[in-house]
Amino acid sequence: MLCDLPNEVIAIIASFCQPADLCALSWSCKLLYSHASPALYRHIVFKNGPAEYAMSELSRFMLVNDNTERFPPEESRRRGLLRQTRSLDISLPWYEPDSWQTRRTIGAINDMVNLRHMSLIYVEEEDYMNGHDLPLPSMLAETLTTCTVGFKDWANWSIWKATCLFKHPSLRQLELHWAASAVNDAVVDVGCGSTRLESLALIDCLITPDDLYQVLRYPRALQYLTLATDFNDKDMYGDEQVNCADYFTAIQRASGKSLQGLRFDVTHWGNIIVPAPGMHELRDVLYLEVAPDHIEVDKQVLNFQTPIPDIDCPLEQLLPPNLEVLKITPAASDLPTLWSILDRKSEIVPHLRKVILTLHYRNRVMKKELIAALRGSDDYENDPDLFELDEEDLERIYPCARKRVLRAFRGCCEKQGVELMLIHEDSKRKEIFKEGAGPPVWWR
Numbered sequence: 001m002l003c004d005l006p007n008e009v010i011a012i013i014a015s016f017c018q019p020a021d022l023c024a025l026s027w028s029c030k031l032l033y034s035h036a037s038p039a040l041y042r043h044i045v046f047k048n049g050p051a052e053y054a055m056s057e058l059s060r061f062m063l064v065n066d067n068t069e070r071f072p073p074e075e076s077r078r079r080g081l082l083r084q085t086r087s088l089d090i091s092l093p094w095y096e097p098d099s100w101q102t103r104r105t106i107g108a109i110n111d112m113v114n115l116r117h118m119s120l121i122y123v124e125e126e127d128y129m130n131g132h133d134l135p136l137p138s139m140l141a142e143t144l145t146t147c148t149v150g151f152k153d154w155a156n157w158s159i160w161k162a163t164c165l166f167k168h169p170s171l172r173q174l175e176l177h178w179a180a181s182a183v184n185d186a187v188v189d190v191g192c193g194s195t196r197l198e199s200l201a202l203i204d205c206l207i208t209p210d211d212l213y214q215v216l217r218y219p220r221a222l223q224y225l226t227l228a229t230d231f232n233d234k235d236m237y238g239d240e241q242v243n244c245a246d247y248f249t250a251i252q253r254a255s256g257k258s259l260q261g262l263r264f265d266v267t268h269w270g271n272i273i274v275p276a277p278g279m280h281e282l283r284d285v286l287y288l289e290v291a292p293d294h295i296e297v298d299k300q301v302l303n304f305q306t307p308i309p310d311i312d313c314p315l316e317q318l319l320p321p322n323l324e325v326l327k328i329t330p331a332a333s334d335l336p337t338l339w340s341i342l343d344r345k346s347e348i349v350p351h352l353r354k355v356i357l358t359l360h361y362r363n364r365v366m367k368k369e370l371i372a373a374l375r376g377s378d379d380y381e382n383d384p385d386l387f388e389l390d391e392e393d394l395e396r397i398y399p400c401a402r403k404r405v406l407r408a409f410r411g412c413c414e415k416q417g418v419e420l421m422l423i424h425e426d427s428k429r430k431e432i433f434k435e436g437a438g439p440p441v442w443w444r
Helices: 009-015 019-026 032-040 049-062 073-082 095-111 161-168 210-218 246-256 297-302 337-345 364-376 378-382 392-396 403-415
Strands: 043-046 087-094 115-124 145-152 173-177 198-201 224-228 242-243 261-264 272-274 289-290 325-328 354-359 419-426 431-433
Touching: 009 032, 019 032, 032 043, 032 073, 073 095, 087 095, 095 115, 145 161, 161 173, 161 210, 198 210, 210 246, 224 246, 337 403
Parallel strands: 043 087, 087 115, 115 145, 145 173, 173 198, 198 224, 224 261, 242 272, 261 289, 289 325, 325 354, 354 419
Antiparallel strands: 419 431
């Protein structure tokens, strides 16, 4: 009965089917195969083990012999199906001795000439402390607009391996994970406002201010920049101080006239972060998400024996002057510097209309509920010692917001005409809970 429907109707039905249903349809008859296969290849999603096998199968027909013979009909048909692909989301294992095999595995991406979204994340099979190589397709579709590449966990690959992405003519959004500056990689072809990149996210990347400046020179008018972490570890591993003033200078020099939104949090470097001047030069930034360490010295710093150098950072140089929305995550319940900024709002940030505080837990009941849920999760089975903590450790790692202080801070915001929004999140499960929304409203 399905085959009796018009072709247009069958194509619409296939567009709503799940991948498993499309596979079943493609095996039923030639007519349904002709409709199901293009829909099945339009959005390709593979994770972990199956991804390597599937991509190897897709790449197998690309390996021609030395005589460059013409492809048989089956292989030409596969190439035609790959041209239908619009979205690719894969996670592949990475093992340094087999990097050449990985490059052959991703060879099928070269034939996805109409690709618009690509997410290529590598999972390291074994700990490899030397420099990582980032296999990328030799050819990228000119239609590509959003791209995410990198490693899932700690890695050390040169950010200049992604030069082909920085130079891509139509890419609008780019997200890189675990890239780093490399001393031996010389920058030969530096961009100069030649690409259409609008949003750049450098997640868990360790790069120098000079490299950041060179990267930001590629986009013609970058609007949103993320230099932050998705890493939960906020512990300090040394007493070296990090002054981020050079990073703010690099951002201002390269993208200061176009940048509207900035997310900045480099606390994952494991060093002492000291509030530094420079954000006041970002005059066009309207939205700022920042770690509290960049506004006020972390109390944990006081436990270090090495004294903190005295860095002159007046309140007027802590925030962009035309800022409208300030999000601090994760924030303590008392930030004296933030109080002082609000008291001088008309001088420092006259256009500020909203402050968003991301807190760990609303109260102790909520904390115990989420800790209990974590103990029943896969993370607890893999690392049970992570949750064998006493109440003092829990209070240090997951501080509760003091309601009395928050009520006073809310009054200060109302006095200055600023809306205060509280968001409670569990940093381990990446869940957030909006104040007043009710317990059922949880989302990732």
